[in-house]
Amino acid sequence: MQRSTFLIAGVMTALFITGCTPQKMGYQPSSTIETSRLRSTVDIKDDQFEKSVLFIGPEETLGAGVLSEFNTYFIRSWVDKGTLVATHQVYVNDYGSGWKFWNSAKDENSNIMEFVSISSHVGSCRYGCSYFESFGASIDDKTLRSKRETGYRIKFSAKNGAEKVVHITPRQVIAQLEAIDARFPPQKVKEEAAQPKVKSDKQNQRQNKTLKQK
Template identity: 30%
Template sequence: MKIVVSIVLGMASAAGLSAQKSQIVASNGVTVDISGDDFANRYEYTGPVVKFSEDNSNDQMSFAFVAAIKKGEIPPKRFITGVIYYRGDWHRYASAVFKGGDPAPFVNTSRNVLSCRYGCSYTEGFNMDISADQIKKYSSDGVLQIQIRAQSSNTAIMSIPVSHFDAVAEASR
């Protein structure tokens, strides 16, 4: 069985059907990971992971990163994607605001129970389509701060360096 799998994988690789992974360093020094599929003409660009915590706790188990997906000739659009980790009861993250209170685009993409032994642990995934105009308007000192808000009144603040947006934009051109 292992021989058959190896042969099939070898044939797929020889035919150019395998996914490719690489890294580049943008002109601002930020490393961008690239996952490509030449067959589908689809490429994913991801900036460094930024860790943050919910309600100013010290766990730093939540994370986000800037990404872009390029499909064929369609120009890529940068976005933030991430996961919020917490314990206790469901928080149901549903919205976000930029520093100052203006609404930020927010889509909850998943809700998962990790475990319920000695109390429950949860994750909630999200995406945020952030425009170049919003980055320019709401960033301060090279950082874009966004507060993610739950229906339960819990919050999480993430600080994404503008250099991550710039690096992903440069790499995905």
């Protein structure tokens, strides 16, 4: 009887331990869950009502842990459909327990960059308010293309003294440029830029009228 009691107790203990083991029942480590939520490819948005095609690149996180999914950054680019000129921006999402008021950016060579304040809002205040700020810095096409192998480090600063260093990885740069070049081949862009601007009939008429008046 005593032996049976011990046997049953052992089985129950084994079942309890098995049921409580996090690796069972489809459990995923937090890092895997966070990574799966990040955008891993370049999204392309071509709206017929917009003059530019938008490219939104792969995301990376800042820091680690559960909240890292709210602290992300990526490249977004616009290519003008008419001129085929590309402009780029590093886009940063910041999460915190208070406003930081991000307001400036410098690159790894101490060059002051054009800072862009994008958006800010307050999240849930159930257990203390959450503050979200999105901001960025403009990057010209020549500079971005020169960072294929090394990536690009940018430091952002805020009014409250906070600082954040963002490292745009080579993977992000390459993915962004490959998506743009596949849609707008570099040779075509060069040919478009080399073509002389042809004036319309209306522009010629206005110019001739102005000359006659003189």
